[in-house]
Amino acid sequence: MNSIEVINLTKRFGKFTAVDNVSFNVGKGEVFGFLGANGSGKSTTIRMLCGIIVPTSGEASVNGFNILHEPEKVKANIGYMSQKFSLYGDLSVEENINFFGGIYGLSQSRLTDRKNWVLQMSGLTERRKTLSAQLSVGFKQRLALGCAVLHEPAIVFLDEPTGGVDPISRRNFWKLINELSASGTTVFVTTHNLDEAEFCNRIILLDYGKIVATGSPKELKSEFIKNGMLFLESDDVYTAYELLEKHRLVHNASIFGNALHVSLSDAASLEDNAAEAIRAFLESNGIKVAGIRSIVPSLEDVFLETIEKPASDD
Amino acid sequence: MRAIIDFMVKEFLQFLRDPKMFAVVLIAPVIQLVFLGYAANRDLNDVKTCILDNDRSNSSRDFISAFEKSGYFSVIQYSENYSELEREIDLGNALIAIVIPDDFEKNMNSGKTSNVQVIFDGSDGNKASVAAGYVMSVASSYGSKIFIERFEKSGIKVPPAGSIESVTRVWYNPDLTTRDFMLPSIVGLVLIIITVNMTSLAIVKEREIGTLEQLLVTPVKPYQLILGKLLPFTVIGLVAVTLVLAVMIFWFGIEVKGSISFLFFCSLIFMLSTLGLGLFVSTVSKSQQQAMVTSAFLVIMPMIFLSGFAFPIESMPKIIQYVTYIIPLKYFTVIIRGIVLKGLTIADLWLELSILFLLGVVILVFSSLRFKKSME
């Protein structure tokens, strides 16, 4: 059984379609990444799946329960960490845990167990009496995650859980996510940070409410960047970009600082040395190429590929 | 049940840690009370009076001396005729003028009602109505059947309903102090301000910081959420009532004639409305600031103006008078004045209490449904 099944889910706000006919499945224990730029509809999707808002059309089941007809059962089986830090800042770490434990109906002994677990996993055992408003963002997020999974839900929804934290806290947080997943919890996580998506088992790329790509990070890369990618350094990346965009060996190019990421076209795969051909082409047009080499594409490259594809198809 | 208790614990912890809230609840009522207690002291002790005695009988002289002895009036002129008296009022030398008809003694002796005219300088309505109270008081203590016809300076007859109200008022407040009359109703005012503000703020705050959304994803039922929010503020409301009563009794020396526990019971019934209104405000406010403004302008001010707390209902336009029937504070003001000043019990107040209860249930149910809907 899939943890989450979504069929043609759509949400409109007035005339604006925030989530557009989205379908996907999430397997049990998967870390499922929901990627997209700000405003692409990630939070809206999560909020429909958690029963906070009602979809305009479409269906979904979460842990086998229909989100429209059995919202109470859905709620008993999920944890949710919203995009905002949503614990009580004027309650201490421990009081927050007690409150949410009570709300989830944990027995006293189970609450004690789970409280210790949360304090330990968040590294807050010593600071259990601290008001949570006084914690750093990284600690707040770990505490929020702890409170969201106090009742050991089958599925946990994390909406941009690592927004605004330093890289170390972020890595620690992803460690926790992996532990949860290893213990059988399905983790549905949204992010607009493409580096993070590499940690997911499977991802969906969302753009303007529509799914533009889905698969494991590896699958996505080989699907969208079939013919390899070049890293090209130049003094004049803008002119190089304009020239290369229309070149027959190039599928797509994007500017990264003073370099270009160039994904190669099908024609390039027949070429013996596409990189040298491209260098020669640029230099014949008076552009100096400081370096050119093959690289492993990142998900960011995939993302740029997918959103620029309609233009290059035309 | 457990969830509701957890809610209450949480709410109290947050309340105790929020110095702002603390101030709203514990200090504001006391300040309001003391301030209003002194401001409401509108009593006059030297009402400048002209008297035109058209009867010049023993009875009329008796009547006049009752005024002189009451201590409220100082007679500045025994007028010879109507125009002389009128001039004193016009010049502002006298606040009131009393005109005794020439058949005063005759009517007295034959047991008929005598019509005594009282003319007021209406330019200061407050003063005039306090003075009117005194006239009623003296007239009624004089005992015989005297009908007081009130006239404003302009010659416009003030509806007798007003004078009847004044009679009852004097009756139950023999010292004629406006303070005694005003202070008990401050219980209602304080309850409104505290519960409407706090309830709406507490809920909107959770929406602002995102915890409300978090709660929506838990198995908590909307009714648990509502009770978890409202019960703590009920308790806090009762604490505020206690405070107000304590200041009233020990500071201002107003004795509660009726049962204190009945008073608390009525306060609880009244809070159905105020908590419901707080809940309502939370459903129409996006920010805490908006909630405060909405509370003030949509709930608290109309309540104060339309309840008879600040202005007598009888002096409002007819249409507005009908509106006052749905103002909970109107009934609570009657109830609380009744209990404190007259020692009334449920036998006297059951009607007001029933209406208050019904209004409360309607408001609370309506707001709860709205709240539930706003969460979906």
Ligand SMILES: Nc1ncnc2c1ncn2[C@@H]1O[C@H](COP(=O)(O)OP(=O)(O)O)[C@@H](O)[C@H]1O
């Ligand atoms: N309640 C709402 N009313 C109107 N528009 C909304 C509402 N919630 C979200 N939107 C719009 O829907 C789009 C998607 O929002 P959201 O799902 O929050 O995006 P993301 O989480 O991917 O940043 C945005 O353009 C946002 O403005």
Ligand SMILES: [Mg+2]
């Ligand atoms: Mg979002």
